[in-house]
Amino acid sequence: MITGPVCHALPVTTDGPAHHWVLHVDLDQFIAAAEVLRRPELAGRPVVVGGKGDPTQRAVVATATYEARAFGVRSGMPLRTAAKRCPDAVFLPADNPYYEQVSEEVMATLRARPGTVVEVMGWDEAFVGAETADPEELAGTIRREILERTRLHSSVGIGDNMLRAKLATAFAKPGVGHGTYRLTAANWDAVMAHRPTTALWGIGTRTARKLAERGIETVAQLAAADPAALAAELGPALGPWYVQLGRGIGRVQVEGTPWVPRSRGHETTFQENLTEWADVRTEVAALARRVAADIAAEDRPAARVGVKVRFAPFSTYTRSATLGAPTLDADVLAAAALDVLERFTSRRPVRLLGVRAEF
DNA sequence: TCTGGGGTCCTAGGACCC
DNA sequence: TCTGGGGTCCTAGGACCC
Numbered sequence: 001m002i003t004g005p006v007c008h009a010l011p012v013t014t015d016g017p018a019h020h021w022v023l024h025v026d027l028d029q030f031i032a033a034a035e036v037l038r039r040p041e042l043a044g045r046p047v048v049v050g051g052k053g054d055p056t057q058r059a060v061v062a063t064a065t066y067e068a069r070a071f072g073v074r075s076g077m078p079l080r081t082a083a084k085r086c087p088d089a090v091f092l093p094a095d096n097p098y099y100e101q102v103s104e105e106v107m108a109t110l111r112a113r114p115g116t117v118v119e120v121m122g123w124d125e126a127f128v129g130a131e132t133a134d135p136e137e138l139a140g141t142i143r144r145e146i147l148e149r150t151r152l153h154s155s156v157g158i159g160d161n162m163l164r165a166k167l168a169t170a171f172a173k174p175g176v177g178h179g180t181y182r183l184t185a186a187n188w189d190a191v192m193a194h195r196p197t198t199a200l201w202g203i204g205t206r207t208a209r210k211l212a213e214r215g216i217e218t219v220a221q222l223a224a225a226d227p228a229a230l231a232a233e234l235g236p237a238l239g240p241w242y243v244q245l246g247r248g249i250g251r252v253q254v255e256g257t258p259w260v261p262r263s264r265g266h267e268t269t270f271q272e273n274l275t276e277w278a279d280v281r282t283e284v285a286a287l288a289r290r291v292a293a294d295i296a297a298e299d300r301p302a303a304r305v306g307v308k309v310r311f312a313p314f315s316t317y318t319r320s321a322t323l324g325a326p327t328l329d330a331d332v333l334a335a336a337a338l339d340v341l342e343r344f345t346s347r348r349p350v351r352l353l354g355v356r357a358e359f
Numbered sequence: 360t361c362t363g364g365g366g367t368c369c370t371a372g373g374a375c376c377c
Numbered sequence: 378t379c380t381g382g383g384g385t386c387c388t389a390g391g392a393c394c395c
Contacts, residue, residue: 051363060363062395074360075395081360094363122366122395204393235370238392267364304387314362318389354364367394374387 021135022254023128024157024165025142027106028174030124031063033152034102035092046089048073048082053093055083058269062094066175099123102150109149110142117256127162129254139180158182163250166201167192188248193220200245207242210234222246264298265306266290267354273312274350280309281338287355288337292330295357301326302333302357307340310352319343320358333357 027033031049036042046068051059061082064073071086082089103123110118110126117129132138139156146154157168158180168183170176171191183191192199197219198208214233216222223246230239244250266287274280284307295302306320319340327333337355 058361058363060360062363076360076362078360078362081362084360096364125395202393206392237369262367263365265365269363316390320388322387352363356366365395368392370389370391372388374385376384376386377382 016133018131018133020160020252021130021132021138022159022162022165022252023130023135023139023142024159024162024169025110025126025128025146026155026157026169026173027124027146028153028155029063029065030103030152031094031099032065032068034099035095036065037102037151038098042090046071046073046086047092048079048086048089049092049094050079050082051094053091055079055091058271064089102152105150106146106152106154109145113142113145117254119254119256120259127165127254129256135182136180143179156180160184161248161250161252162254163201163245164188164248167199183248185248189220192248193218193223195219197222197242197246202245203242207234211242219246223248261300261359263356263358264291264294264300265354265356266294267308267352269310269352270350274353277347280350280353281341283353284337284341284355285334287353288334289330291355291357292328292333295359296328296330299328300359301328302359304358305333305336305340306354306356306358307337307344308352308354308356309341309344309350311346311348312351314351316352317344320356326359 032047035047035049044067047065048061048068050062051057057079059079061073061075061077061079063075068086068089073082073086073089079091100123107118107120107126110128115130119127121127128142130138135158139158143154143156146152155169155172156179157165157172159165159168164183168181171181172179196208196217197203197211198205199219211222216225222242225243227240227243230242233239234242268287274283302323303326304320304322306318308316308318310316321336321340323336
């Protein structure tokens with residue numbers, strides 16, 4: 001840099017050069033926090049959101065406040081169980097349109113920042129790509145802006161790629177960390193090596209079990225595994241990808257282009273199992289019409305239609321068919337869904353039905 | 360712990376074609 | 378005619394994530 005009189009007018013900085021960083025912004029207990037926003041009297045109370053807000057119904061917990069989690073309430077848990085563990089909790093119905101609206105405010109806050117790329121991962125998560133010399137400062141600024149504009153708290157994981165940024169967030173969360181955490185190649189081994197493979201983003205209990213059967217229990221062991229061997233045993237793409245996960249390798253470039261959905265569907269679990277096939281047909285047609293209304297609103301014709309049936313107690317099957325021609329027509333879609341439904345021959349009681357359109 | 364609803368991507372086998 | 382190899386599409390299921 002050329003030094004001279006003009007330099008006295010520039011801000012003095014001791015930072016090094018700017019680098020490419022990935023920030024993973026994650027709202028704290030988003031759904032519950034959004035509910036507290038419009039019902040401030042709930043602050044500090046155990047709140048459980050899920051289903052229609054009736055803990056005697058078939059439904060699961062979408063989110064619980066930290067006060068409810070202290071009683072062992074977890075997301076994905078049946079509301080009935082949550083009520084047993086925390087009888088004093090306030091149970092609220094899920095209000096998706098409202099959450100979408102609040103989420104949009106948050107994402108608009110992120111997008112308003114110049115020089116950053118935003119990739120939304122759901123209502124309460126987004127990756128931000130940025131060139132900066134001080135990612136911690138940027139993370140702090142983002143958290144402050146979100147709080148000021150929406151009154152929502154967030155945690156930010158900082159990484160040299162998306163995988164590490166995402167995993168870093170867990171160490172930034174309230175009760176664990178202090179709002180931000182940095183995970184890069186420099187501290188990957190120290191932080192992750194000894195952890196079970198389920199700590200990785202993309203490895204669930206099933207895959208962890210398969211890996212354990214092959215003597216791979218920890219992240220370090222996965223990182224040292226032979227990609228070709230895992231390819232042969234776990235799949236040509238998945239096997240090598242798991243090894244990459246173990247090494248902390250992931251996508252570096254955050255994509256700002258808007259997401260184009262691949263499919264759109266609806267499904268319902270019935271409070272009472274359906275025992276009459278005529279009722280099953282009626283419900284499938286109704287679901288298909290809801291899907292048709294959605295895709296018509298987006299003007300995206302369905303090329304395929306899939307039907308999902310969960311028989312009691314819990315065995316789930318899908319059937320699907322490519323349509324003769326893509327369609328937006330509700331009658332055509334409903335008829336096609338009913339055709340696909342007839343490929344199910346069992347007449348056991350039905351617990352759940354779903355219809356999905358693929359583009 | 361009797362297990363929601365909305366999605367995505369990968370895999371494997373069979374059909375079909377050249 | 379007892380029988381190859383590659384490519385692509387379709388379909389069902391599995392696994393994972395929010």
